[in-house]
Amino acid sequence: MTEPKLNYVPCPDTSGGHRMAYWQWGEADAGHLVVCVHGLSRQGRDFDVLAQALVARAGGGVRVVCPDVVGRGRSDWLKDPAAYQIPTYAADMLALLAQLHAESPVARLDWVGTSMGGLIGLAVSGTPKLPLPASVRRLVLNDVGPAIQWQALQRIGTYLGNTGRFDSVQQAADAMWAISTSFGPHTPAQWLALSQAMVKPLPEGGVTLHYDPAIAVPFRSVTQEVAQQGEAALWHLYDGVQAQTLLTRGAQSDLLSRDTALAMTQRGPHARLVEFDGVGHAPTFVDPGQVEVVVSFLLD
Secondary structure: OOOOEEEEEEEOOOOOOEEEEEEEEEOOOOOEEEEEEOOOOOOHHHHHHHHHHHHHHHOOOOEEEEEEOOOOOOOOOOOOHHHOOHHHHHHHHHHHHHHHHHHOOOOEEEEEEEOHHHHHHHHHHHOOOOOOOOOEEEEEEEOOOOOOOHHHHHHHHOOOOOOOOEOOHHHHHHHHHHHHHHHOOOOHHHHHHHHHOOEEEOOOOOEEEOOOHHHHHHHHOOOHHHHHHHHHHHHHHHHOOOOEEEEEEEOOOOOOOHHHHHHHOOOOOOOEEEEEOOOOOOOOOOOHHHHHHHHHHHHO
C-alpha cells in the first residue's frame, strides 16, 4: 500500500461538534492498532514512512492510524480557538478509538506521539478509567516529556500561526525548512515529501500552510509560570502510565532536556531512552535508523 485511506470521525464539542480526519494504513480489520499522532503544527501524513515500515514488517497484521488533530490537515477547524488544547484533543482520540473498535475490535493498542502527540498520549494512557478499547500496551514518546523547556516554546511562538502564502509547494517547503532544520538531515526529496501534505491550495492561486492560524491563540496565552505549574500534572500522568515506554530524543533537542529525559527513565514507566545524534526537536522517523528503533519496539 503506497497511499493511506482517508476517513473521518465525528467529535462532540460545545459549538455543535466537528470532524477529525485520519489516515489509515494496513489491514482495516487487524486487531493490532498503532495510533500515530503528530506535533503542534504538523499533520498525520508525517508518519507515512513509519506506517509503511510497520505494515511491511507486520505482513499486513497491523492497522496504523494517523489522525490530523483538529485544526490541522483535513480536519475541521474549531469555532472556539480557546478549545485548541490537550483536553479537546484527548477527547477526540477517545471518539476515534471508539469508532475504530466498533469497526473491528482492537485487541492490542500502541501509541506513537511526537511532541504534542506525545502529550496527548500521556493524557490517554496515563489517565485511569478512560473508556479505551484496550489499555495502551506500548507508548513511544518522541522528543517530549512532562517538563518542556521555555526557550523552545518561545522559539515555536515566533512562527506558529503565520501560515503565509506561497507560489508552489517547493517554495513552502523551503520556507518550512528555514524554521525546521532542527529536524535533522533530510535529502531534498525527503523534505519535499514531508512538505506535500503541509499545504493546501488557495482560491486565488498558490498555497498556504494547512492549519488554522487560531491554534496559536491558546499557545500564546501560556506564560512561563503557567507552563511550570502544568509540569506537576504532566508528571502525574506520566507516573500513571502502565505501558512499556520508549522515549526517543534528538540529542540536540531544545524542547526536551537530557535531564528530563533521564528522569523519565527513573520513574513512572521507566522509559527506555534512545537519542539520535545530529537531530534536535524533533526526529521525523524518516531516517531508516530512527524507523528501525520504533518498528522493533512495537513489533519485535
